[in-house]
Amino acid sequence: MRDVAVIGIGETAFGELWDKSFRDLGIEAGLKAIEDSGIMAQDLDAIYVGNMSAGKFIDQEHVSALVADYSGLADAHLPTVRVEGGGACGAIAIGQAAMAIASSKHDIVIVGGAEKMTDVADVRAGEILGATADQEWESVFGATFAGLYAMMARRHMYEHGTTREQMASVAVKNHRNGALNPNAQFQKEITLETVLKSGWVAEPLTVFDCAPLSDGAAAVVMCGMDRARKFTDTPIRLLGSGQASDFLALHDRRDLTTMDATVVAGKRAFHAAGVTPEQVKVAEVHDNFTISEIMAIEDLRFVKKGLGGMATEEGETALNARISVNTSGGLKARGQPVGAVGIAQAVEIVRQLRGEAGKRQVQGAEVGLTHTLGGTGATAVVHLFGRVN
Amino acid sequence: MKTAGIVSYGGYVPRYRITPEVIGAVWGNDGAAMGRGLNIRAKSVPGPDEDVITMSVEAARAAMAKVPWVSPKDVGAIYVGSESHPYAVKPSATIVAEAIEAAPVMTAADYEFACKAGTAAMQTCMGLTISEMYKFGMAVGADTSQGAPGDALEYSASAGAAAFLIGTEKPIATINHTLSYTTDTPDFWRREGQRYPSHGGRFTGEPAYFKHVLSCAQLLLKKTGTKPEEYDYAVFHQPNGKFPLRAGKQLGFSEKQIDTGLLVREIGNTYSGAIMVGLCAIFDVAKPGDRIFAVGYGSGAGSDGFDLTVTDEIKELKKGGRTMADMVADAVPLDYATYAKYRGKILMREVA
Numbered sequence: 001m002r003d004v005a006v007i008g009i010g011e012t013a014f015g016e017l018w019d020k021s022f023r024d025l026g027i028e029a030g031l032k033a034i035e036d037s038g039i040m041a042q043d044l045d046a047i048y049v050g051n052m053s054a055g056k057f058i059d060q061e062h063v064s065a066l067v068a069d070y071s072g073l074a075d076a077h078l079p080t081v082r083v084e085g086g087g088a089c090g091a092i093a094i095g096q097a098a099m100a101i102a103s104s105k106h107d108i109v110i111v112g113g114a115e116k117m118t119d120v121a122d123v124r125a126g127e128i129l130g131a132t133a134d135q136e137w138e139s140v141f142g143a144t145f146a147g148l149y150a151m152m153a154r155r156h157m158y159e160h161g162t163t164r165e166q167m168a169s170v171a172v173k174n175h176r177n178g179a180l181n182p183n184a185q186f187q188k189e190i191t192l193e194t195v196l197k198s199g200w201v202a203e204p205l206t207v208f209d210c211a212p213l214s215d216g217a218a219a220v221v222m223c224g225m226d227r228a229r230k231f232t233d234t235p236i237r238l239l240g241s242g243q244a245s246d247f248l249a250l251h252d253r254r255d256l257t258t259m260d261a262t263v264v265a266g267k268r269a270f271h272a273a274g275v276t277p278e279q280v281k282v283a284e285v286h287d288n289f290t291i292s293e294i295m296a297i298e299d300l301r302f303v304k305k306g307l308g309g310m311a312t313e314e315g316e317t318a319l320n321a322r323i324s325v326n327t328s329g330g331l332k333a334r335g336q337p338v339g340a341v342g343i344a345q346a347v348e349i350v351r352q353l354r355g356e357a358g359k360r361q362v363q364g365a366e367v368g369l370t371h372t373l374g375g376t377g378a379t380a381v382v383h384l385f386g387r388v389n
Numbered sequence: 390m391k392t393a394g395i396v397s398y399g400g401y402v403p404r405y406r407i408t409p410e411v412i413g414a415v416w417g418n419d420g421a422a423m424g425r426g427l428n429i430r431a432k433s434v435p436g437p438d439e440d441v442i443t444m445s446v447e448a449a450r451a452a453m454a455k456v457p458w459v460s461p462k463d464v465g466a467i468y469v470g471s472e473s474h475p476y477a478v479k480p481s482a483t484i485v486a487e488a489i490e491a492a493p494v495m496t497a498a499d500y501e502f503a504c505k506a507g508t509a510a511m512q513t514c515m516g517l518t519i520s521e522m523y524k525f526g527m528a529v530g531a532d533t534s535q536g537a538p539g540d541a542l543e544y545s546a547s548a549g550a551a552a553f554l555i556g557t558e559k560p561i562a563t564i565n566h567t568l569s570y571t572t573d574t575p576d577f578w579r580r581e582g583q584r585y586p587s588h589g590g591r592f593t594g595e596p597a598y599f600k601h602v603l604s605c606a607q608l609l610l611k612k613t614g615t616k617p618e619e620y621d622y623a624v625f626h627q628p629n630g631k632f633p634l635r636a637g638k639q640l641g642f643s644e645k646q647i648d649t650g651l652l653v654r655e656i657g658n659t660y661s662g663a664i665m666v667g668l669c670a671i672f673d674v675a676k677p678g679d680r681i682f683a684v685g686y687g688s689g690a691g692s693d694g695f696d697l698t699v700t701d702e703i704k705e706l707k708k709g710g711r712t713m714a715d716m717v718a719d720a721v722p723l724d725y726a727t728y729a730k731y732r733g734k735i736l737m738r739e740v741a
Binding site for chain 2: 016018019118121122199
């Protein structure tokens with residue numbers, strides 16, 4: 001199996017992009033990635049698309065062919081694959097594309113992720129996100145997506161003494177990072193008080209504990225490492241990947257305060273990459289809610305179980321601290337266009353490892369990680385990327 | 390070419406009020422926080438015998454009472470702008486015409502353009518009077534707006550009316566310029582037969598209200614060659630108390646300029662009446678020479694902007710009627726049950 005490299009990245013601005021359609025966003029991100037990579041569109045062997053729910057958000061299924069068509073590649077007759085896995089779909093798409101390249105089935109592929117969430121009313125968007133939980137055993141009984149995460153937060157507070165202030169400090173940090181990201185949905189710093197005093201979504205989570213609804217797209221161009229140098233001087237190697245699943249419904253899980261899927265996916269990725277959590281200096285983790293980031297940094301073994309809140313509060317995960325977490329602003333501040341999330345995380349890590357992150361550059365980062373969740377943690381995907389020296 | 394202006398004005402606000410706290414308590418929401426967020430302390434509620442027609446008549450009669458020198462027979466056109474006309478088919482304007490004794494040798498019609506049908510009627514009347522087709526025209530903006538129970542709109546959708554007599558003779562305020570900005574932007578709508586409107590949530594903000602109000606205002610400032618500080622008063626469409634202040638600030642208007650016409654804080658969003666009742670409140674206190682900047686907004690979407698100068702004629706209006714401040718202060722609080730009854734939200738026994 002050959003090594004795989006990311007040779008091009010592209011992303012749109014994130015936010016409520018009222019005047020841009022799903023097609024506009026996907027094409028913008030894709031063209032930016034192709035331009036960045038130095039390949040020609042004709043060089044592509046396949047297109048992978050991460051998309052959670054275009055069928056419900058914009059009444060459009062079959063977005064894989066749509067993306068090829070509207071990228072001007074319809075008559076190239078490329079194989080196109082749309083991947084769905086809740087919020088993790090973009091990250092899974094990267095994994096699928098990597099396998100195709102590693103196996104030499106394909107040489108050069110583009111992996112795009114996009115979601116257009118603001119064409120439906122806010123309540124409907126919440127319902128669509130909630131459809132990644134167990135409809136039959138959770139949603140039908142009235143559990144909302146935020147409500148399920150609130151239960152995890154409550155249990156984490158009970159078992160590990162995590163405080164609302166500690167959760168709020170995740171949002172404060174990510175907004176601080178988002179303020180340095182010109183593509184972020186929220187480029188404004190917030191205070192702890194703002195988070196704590198805003199309205200409840202599901203107690204103990206306030207509006208500012210929750211990631212927003214967003215439009216946006218991101219794309220990466222990947223190829224075999226043996227060919228990467230032909231296109232770029234700074235290929236970023238995909239060191240290893242891990243994906244895992246878990247019980248769909250929260251009540252079936254072993255533990256509410258640990259996402260076993262994250263633990264397993266993390267172990268698999270670290271094993272495949274041959275690196276340890278200590279070597280990771282920059283990570284993009286799935287902070288759809290503030291409690292999610294706290295659990296993620298614990299489950300990925302960046303901090304001990306139960307100490308994620310404290311570590312965040314004490315600044316260990318701030319920019320250029322012990323480990324820089326969510327330098328892009330994360331889902332919380334950069335935005336959460338679901339299908340694009342996993343790809344946007346990879347774009348940020350590649351940017352950091354290339355040394356192109358500007359004001360939010362992490363110094364001396366050799367290894368970076370992305371962690372992406374589907375649903376309430378029934379899917380987790382971890383990718384590790386590294387500089388090629 | 391002659392210059393048209395507002396010859397007289399009349400406003401009307403029902404006396405009943407309901408507060409965000411009272412509404413929120415019913416739906417399990419923090420009504421006080423909702424009220425603070427919207428910058429609305431209370432909204433007006435039409436009484437059980439009130440609708441767009443009765444309110445329009447009140448406003449039109451008040452306007453006529455201020456100018457006894459105007460013969461109703463010289464009012465050649467009446468347009469009533471509303472999105473809550475009591476009849477789907479049957480004009481409100483004809484009843485207003487009869488009530489002020491302008492009928493029958495005249496024309497009348499109802500207008501609808503969400504919250505800016507009243508200002509559209511003003512522009513129509515300007516054209517008709519400048520062209521001397523009619524001596525005067527009456528433009529009415531009135532609404533008993535609908536907010537579905539439990540919806541965010543329920544905290545703001547209120548009732549009110551304003552009538553402007555438009556003409557070229559002895560205007561109390563000349564309309565120096567008017568300008569409209571219109572696009573097809575479906576941010577808020579109500580289909581035939583539907584009781585309550587639908588809206589696009591946050592889409593009603595930036596791409597709808599702000600885009601149209603700001604674009605219209607900026608174009609109007611450019612056309613008039615004026616700057617915000619040259620105006621004594623400014624009034625912007627007020628779906629809540631926050632949007633007009635933000636729009637004004639972005640354009641360079643101060644809170645002091647906007648304060649007088651910002652009735653939404655005390656009476657809610659009167660929809661088609663909104664900037665017109667605001668203008669009425671300004672006329673109640675304005676002095677000759679005062680300059681007024683007004684931009685309305687209607688969903689769907691469009692903005693009508695007006696640059697006005699108050700004339701000496703404002704001192705000649707017949708005194709004695711109730712001012713907007715009087716009507717705003719004359720408030721009778723309602724509990725939710727009475728509000729529900731007055732607004733026809735209680736399912737009554739069917740007549741056998």
